[in-house]
Amino acid sequence: MRPDLIRVILVDDHQIVRSGLKAVLSTAKDITVVGEGGTGKDALALAERLNPHVIVMDLSMPDMDGLTATRELQKANANRVQHHDEPATRRVLVLTMHTEDEHLVALLEAGAGGYLLKSVADRDLVDAVRTVAAGDVYVQPTAARALARGLAKRDGNAEERTRFDKLTDREQVVLKMVAEGYTAPEIGEHLTISPKTVDTYKQRIGEKLGLTHRTDYVKFALKLGLLKNEA
Numbered sequence: 001m002r003p004d005l006i007r008v009i010l011v012d013d014h015q016i017v018r019s020g021l022k023a024v025l026s027t028a029k030d031i032t033v034v035g036e037g038g039t040g041k042d043a044l045a046l047a048e049r050l051n052p053h054v055i056v057m058d059l060s061m062p063d064m065d066g067l068t069a070t071r072e073l074q075k076a077n078a079n080r081v082q083h084h085d086e087p088a089t090r091r092v093l094v095l096t097m098h099t100e101d102e103h104l105v106a107l108l109e110a111g112a113g114g115y116l117l118k119s120v121a122d123r124d125l126v127d128a129v130r131t132v133a134a135g136d137v138y139v140q141p142t143a144a145r146a147l148a149r150g151l152a153k154r155d156g157n158a159e160e161r162t163r164f165d166k167l168t169d170r171e172q173v174v175l176k177m178v179a180e181g182y183t184a185p186e187i188g189e190h191l192t193i194s195p196k197t198v199d200t201y202k203q204r205i206g207e208k209l210g211l212t213h214r215t216d217y218v219k220f221a222l223k224l225g226l227l228k229n230e231a
Contacts, residue, residue, distance in 0.1 A: 006133045009035045009050060011043040011069075012058040012095070017118075021056060021095070021125065028126045040064025044072055047090050053133045056125075059096035059107075066094055067106055074111035093132045095121060108215060114138030131181070137218045139181065160223050163209055171208070174201040178214075179221030 008025060010018045010033055018036050025031050035046045041064045043057055055073065059066040070092045077090055091113035107115060113132040116124060131138040164172065170191070177187045184195040184202075191198070211217055 004030065006031045006054060006129060007034045007050065007052040008032065008129060009037065009043065009046050009052045009055045011037045011040070011046070011055060011061070011066075013038045013061045014058075017058070021121065024122050024125050025129065028129075031126065031129055038062075040066060040069030040072075043069045044076070047073060048076070052090060054091055054093055054113075054129050056093045056095055056129065059094055066092075066096070067110055070094070070107060070110045070112050091132045091135075093128055093138065095125075108137075108219060111215070113215070135214060136181075137214050139218060160220060164220075164224055167205065167208060171201055171205050174198060175205050175217065175221060176226045178202060179218050179226060 008031055010021050012018050012021070015038075022033050022036075025033055034052060035050045037043055037046050039061050040057070043055055044064075046052070047055060057066045057069060061069075064072075073090055073092060092111070093114040093116060094107050094112050095116050095118055097118050104115060113135075114128050114137060116128045116138065128138045164175075167175065173191065174187060177190065182190070184198040187198045188195045205211070205217070209220060211220065
């Protein structure tokens, strides 16, 4: 197997759904499906045995749901790092029919790397897998709006707004565009700067706001309503 391939595990309790997902992913030359399962427990076992880059997993499953499995996978990843085992990506892309705020917020807080609605999976699945495998957070605009509502219910944003206002104008633009899902080259083209300079801005943003993971950047932007509100 080519070392540059993105290894994916599909976990859904419906075989027909897994077959459809596999067919979509088979169109991408840089992605390969290495395993399939029907429950959250299957996801844990397959992840340990196959060490995938991305686990595409349904939210609603028997035995162990996607949220619980995501939490357990994050614990397993943390243990591997603590014991200096071989680093494993094992990032989770949740695939579901639901758009309720509580599901979205809980999944993001549990460490999910992205959230994709089944209704658009055939169109966006490949891009979502690539984004999550690269360490970015994949959030669709419709899901982003629900996340923003859910986070607003839990947290006040006065402190976050004060911290955001301390960023330079350029840093604010970069933060917003990263949260919207733009890549460094795309941001660089928009701002007429190099991708390397974009990365420098992102590093400064992280230092000023005390953020360490890309998920934190997305959550921060969502709390302040920085993402686009178009339908």
